[in-house]
Amino acid sequence: MNPAATVTRGTGENTVVGDDARVPIGLTVNGRVRTMTVEPRTTLLDALRDELGLTGTKKACDRGECGACTVHVDGRRLLSCMTLAAMQDGKQITTIEGLERDGNLHAIQAAFIEHDGFQCGFCTPGQIMSAVAMIEEAKADWPSAATTDVGRPFTIAELSAAEIRERMSGNLCRCACYPNIVDAVAEAAARS
Amino acid sequence: MNAIGQPISRFDGRLKVTGAARYTADIPLADATHAAIVHSTIANGRTVSIDTTTAEKAPGVFAVFTHRTMPRMNPTPKPWSHLHPHGQSYLPLQDDQIHYAGQPVALVVAGTLDQAAYAGTLIRVEYDARRPVVFGSQATKEAVDPPQFLWPVASSVGDADKAVAAAAVKIEQTYTTSDRHHNQMEPHATTAAWDADGTLTLYETTQHIFGTRELLSIVLGIPEEKINVVSQFLGGGFGGKAYVWPHTLLAALAAKVLKRPVRLQLTRAQMYAMVGHQPATIQTIALGAGKDGKLTGIRHDSISPTPIFDSYIEYAGLVSRSLWAVSGGITTKHKVVHVHRNTPTAMRSPHEALGHFALESAMDELAYAIGIDPVALRLRNDTQLDPHSGRPFSTRAMRECLRAGGARFGWDKRTPEPRSMRDGRDLIGQGMAGAIYTHWRWPAKARVTLKRDGSAVVETGTHELGAGTYTVMQQVAADTLGLAPEKVTVRLGDTRLPASHASIGSSTMANAGASVMLAAKAARDRAIDLTLTGRNAPFAGAVRGDVLISDGRLMLARTNLQITYAELLARNGLATLVGDGDYDPVEEANGPKAVFSFAAVFAEVRVDPDLGLVRLNRFVGAYDAGRIINPKTARSQAIGGIIWGVGQALLEQSETDPVLGRFLNRNYSGYLVPTNADIPQLETLFVGEFDEEASPLGAKGLGELTAVSVAPAIANAVYHATGKRVRELPITVEKLL
Ligand code: FES
Ligand code: FES
Numbered sequence: 012m013n014p015a016a017t018v019t020r021g022t023g024e025n026t027v028v029g030d031d032a033r034v035p036i037g038l039t040v041n042g043r044v045r046t047m048t049v050e051p052r053t054t055l056l057d058a059l060r061d062e063l064g065l066t067g068t069k070k071a072c073d074r075g076e077c078g079a080c081t082v083h084v085d086g087r088r089l090l091s092c093m094t095l096a097a098m099q100d101g102k103q104i105t106t107i108e109g110l111e112r113d114g115n116l117h118a119i120q121a122a123f124i125e126h127d128g129f130q131c132g133f134c135t136p137g138q139i140m141s142a143v144a145m146i147e148e149a150k151a152d153w154p155s156a157a158t159t160d161v162g163r164p165f166t167i168a169e170l171s172a173a174e175i176r177e178r179m180s181g182n183l184c185r186c187a188c189y190p191n192i193v194d195a196v197a198e199a200a201a202r203s
Numbered sequence: 204m205n206a207i208g209q210p211i212s213r214f215d216g217r218l219k220v221t222g223a224a225r226y227t228a229d230i231p232l233a234d235a236t237h238a239a240i241v242h243s244t245i246a247n248g249r250t251v252s253i254d255t256t257t258a259e260k261a262p263g264v265f266a267v268f269t270h271r272t273m274p275r276m277n278p279t280p281k282p283w284s285h286l287h288p289h290g291q292s293y294l295p296l297q298d299d300q301i302h303y304a305g306q307p308v309a310l311v312v313a314g315t316l317d318q319a320a321y322a323g324t325l326i327r328v329e330y331d332a333r334r335p336v337v338f339g340s341q342a343t344k345e346a347v348d349p350p351q352f353l354w355p356v357a358s359s360v361g362d363a364d365k366a367v368a369a370a371a372v373k374i375e376q377t378y379t380t381s382d383r384h385h386n387q388m389e390p391h392a393t394t395a396a397w398d399a400d401g402t403l404t405l406y407e408t409t410q411h412i413f414g415t416r417e418l419l420s421i422v423l424g425i426p427e428e429k430i431n432v433v434s435q436f437l438g439g440g441f442g443g444k445a446y447v448w449p450h451t452l453l454a455a456l457a458a459k460v461l462k463r464p465v466r467l468q469l470t471r472a473q474m475y476a477m478v479g480h481q482p483a484t485i486q487t488i489a490l491g492a493g494k495d496g497k498l499t500g501i502r503h504d505s506i507s508p509t510p511i512f513d514s515y516i517e518y519a520g521l522v523s524r525s526l527w528a529v530s531g532g533i534t535t536k537h538k539v540v541h542v543h544r545n546t547p548t549a550m551r552s553p554h555e556a557l558g559h560f561a562l563e564s565a566m567d568e569l570a571y572a573i574g575i576d577p578v579a580l581r582l583r584n585d586t587q588l589d590p591h592s593g594r595p596f597s598t599r600a601m602r603e604c605l606r607a608g609g610a611r612f613g614w615d616k617r618t619p620e621p622r623s624m625r626d627g628r629d630l631i632g633q634g635m636a637g638a639i640y641t642h643w644r645w646p647a648k649a650r651v652t653l654k655r656d657g658s659a660v661v662e663t664g665t666h667e668l669g670a671g672t673y674t675v676m677q678q679v680a681a682d683t684l685g686l687a688p689e690k691v692t693v694r695l696g697d698t699r700l701p702a703s704h705a706s707i708g709s710s711t712m713a714n715a716g717a718s719v720m721l722a723a724k725a726a727r728d729r730a731i732d733l734t735l736t737g738r739n740a741p742f743a744g745a746v747r748g749d750v751l752i753s754d755g756r757l758m759l760a761r762t763n764l765q766i767t768y769a770e771l772l773a774r775n776g777l778a779t780l781v782g783d784g785d786y787d788p789v790e791e792a793n794g795p796k797a798v799f800s801f802a803a804v805f806a807e808v809r810v811d812p813d814l815g816l817v818r819l820n821r822f823v824g825a826y827d828a829g830r831i832i833n834p835k836t837a838r839s840q841a842i843g844g845i846i847w848g849v850g851q852a853l854l855e856q857s858e859t860d861p862v863l864g865r866f867l868n869r870n871y872s873g874y875l876v877p878t879n880a881d882i883p884q885l886e887t888l889f890v891g892e893f894d895e896e897a898s899p900l901g902a903k904g905l906g907e908l909t910a911v912s913v914a915p916a917i918a919n920a921v922y923h924a925t926g927k928r929v930r931e932l933p934i935t936v937e938k939l940l
Contacts, residue, residue, distance in 0.1 A: 136222045
């Protein structure tokens with residue numbers, strides 16, 4: 012193999028100029044305060060993965076179409092690819108790595124294993140984070156597009172398979188484990 | 204106790220639900236740099252100039268490569284074929300030619316991903332553009348005969364033309380399928396790191412670590428021993444990660460030049476041109492049959508697009524060679540049209556899922572033409588002899604698939620006339636189809652090590668794509684060794700492990716699984732030897748056949764003599780006992796029997812008569828995939844396959860700009876895949892039996908079988924609901940208005 016020509020090279024230095032100035036931020040991630048400097052254009056997703064090494068949160072589309080990057084910000088589900096890290100300064104973030112308690116799986120994690128709610132597992136952190144927050148939304152009486160009567164408050168007892176399908180449809184799964192995901196979420200919701 | 208046949212939860216489940224499973228882009232690597240690709244915006248022509256000066260000065264940039272500066276690559280053997288697992292023969296950044304839109308024209312390496320991507324936007328490219336050739340209605344005129352690739356390009360048994368011409372009933376129709384993209388959730392990713400001694404370690408999203416190593420060795424001109432390829436968890440493959448694509452070569456060479464690890468993850472949009480796709484097909488089928496429905500002839504021709512530089516063939520006609528008994532003759536023929544696009548590749552389920560749409564739709568048309576029930580028509584044409592090779596099928600439970608699937612579905616309650624079933628104002632339609640899937644026999648190696656603590660380790664260079672490989676290999680080793688599954692650890696996905704085959708064609712269980720079984724047997728036999736002839740042998744003088752093993756304990760029949768693996772190793776002063784498994788079967792085509800998996804699938808749809816919107820109501824699939832090793836993971840594969848078929852039937856199509864020649868809908872909001880809300884409950888039945896011809900484990904291929912014939916079952920159901928026969932996939936609303 013002969014190099015055809017000399018490679019043109021830059022300096023590779025993280026020179027701080029103009030738009031590329033890094034900004035300091037502090038996030039509470041899975042209960043721990045983490046401070047770092049990030050480029051203003053860095054998404055929360057990239058900051059979690061590249062700055063904090065929390066690679067459980069996945070990048071699949073990087074434009075808000077698939078749900079693989081779902082995390083909780085102040086208790087609500089959020090697509091971490093669709094927000095900048097700098098915008099979340101001071102917020103409480105929970106990622107898939109923060110769901111276990113004292114070595115015990117969260118009920119949804121256990122239900123995903125029991126019902127085989129995943130195959131390759133790549134969409135799974137996003138599915139699980141979505142499911143945990145979705146059950147809280149249902150408990151807080153939020154209706155969905157599948158709710159037949161939005162004139163009265165929704166109750167968790169109405170969280171049917173159709174409701175779960177609708178509420179989980181922001182999370183794509185190309186291995187297509189959907190029926191098992193519905194079973195896992197239904198079981199965990201019933202027990203919660 | 205038997206682990207095989209039990210619905211055991213996944214061995215790697217905990218890793219996957221906690222985010223601890225490390226996929227390729229998750230591997231932490233000190234000093235890693237990030238690469239971004241700059242693409243051609245034209246589909247045909249050449250680059251006249253590429254100005255990289257501003258990009259090189261951008262913050263964080265280490266290097267910018269173009270065709271002038273990227274080191275040369277060795278071409279792969281001609282003619283191009285998947286046997287050297289090269290996604291496409293055209294190598295990246297080697298000349299100024301442009302053969303497809305999205306082709307790389309530059310590579311930027313920088314300290315962070317954002318820096319690399321931003322610098323890429325500063326590169327100015329001038330083109331000399333020409334009008335690209337695209338695959339369209341002109342295609343049939345430009346089609347040419349390709350060189351042979353996987354199977355013979357054309358086949359002929361008997362005289363199909365004569366049989367069809369003389370038939371009492373004839374169906375002759377053209378069916379088309381669309382270009383589709385795999386869209387695995389995990390984008391392709393590569394991290395390349397070179398040691399000081401010139402060893403390349405490549406973390407790669409691949410279904411074929413050994414093939415990747417072989418190809419890199421050829422292209423980079425370094426010995427295979429100097430390359431390690433690692434793929435321990437794959438975020439979906441579906442055939443799209445079976446071969447080596449250009450970005451992998453770019454990352455490996457950039458890392459070599461820069462002497463620093465380079466990470467390159469494709470963006471979602473890049474997944475539409477940097478890696479392969481399933482090509483569209485235009486298929487013409489002619490069926491000839493008697494008034495009794497018995498087939499006398501089949502002619503099945505298919506045309507598909509391929510790039511200017513390679514001849515990829517989508518063997519849509521394959522299915523017609525072996526699915527049904529045909530008395531007079533069968534011919535199949537494949538042609539290609541060279542257009543400006545990158546090379547297509549295998550996508551779940553290549554060849555079969557496309558061909559079945561044509562054949563099983565035509566069978567439904569035949570059933571209506573004769574006035575016979577579609578299930579009865581299939582039963583009438585069932586056979587135990589492969590019409591193509593003349594060999595008997597090893598096992599073929601088609602009859603049982605039709606019977607059990609139909610009973611579960613309630614097929615007998617269907618009224619056959621189109622538009623005869625309703626639910627409120629919605630039209631209800633029920634359709635079915637049969638299916639056949641090729642079985643692959645490939646060599647595979649494995650190693651099983653019994654350890655002094657009574658546990659065992661399985662090591663084999665196969666992959667976990669989502670099918671549950673870690674789990675099923677654990678089950679196979681546990682049963683063979685006589686150990687509880689929890690005592691067995693499985694290591695996969697590293698070329699430093701014993702060599703295995705590509706995880707494609709639903710072959711892993713039957714082949715890699717057989718190698719694990721043989722390795723476990725070898726380790727177990729060595730342990731038995733020690734009980735008979737080892738140090739202070741507990742069963743000295745006994746015969747091997749009397750040694751039984753259960754729960755890690757070796758026992759001598761009709762005595763109380765026993766010893767655990769742990770005690771046996773300690774007594775013999777051994778830290779480990781190793782067994783090697785070398786599975787080296789004859790190729791299926793050269794065996795005495797024809798080995799295939801089979802299915803019958805039943806779909807019910809609901810169609811809104813005003814909007815033409817089709818929704819799947821329910822679905823039953825009955826499968827003969829031989830012995831099922833793990834019913835839980837098998838069911839998951841089956842529902843996944845069915846949903847793949849729903850995507851093929853109703854949603855998925857990659858659209859090409861007719862002027863610019865580029866794929867247009869390069870994201871999940873333009874390229875629709877099924878979502879949770881699209882899918883009802885699905886029922887799966889496994890009716891197969893142990894098939895010793897298929898594998899020593901008795902298993903046949905399953906994963907891809909389940910994605911086959913979903914589309915024709917749905918299309919047939921749509922016909923039943925509406926009276927409209929849609930012969931073009933996907934079945935979108937405008938086709939029903
Ligand atoms: S990666 Fe954020 S939605 Fe897809
Ligand atoms: S489990 Fe593979 S994408 Fe969902």
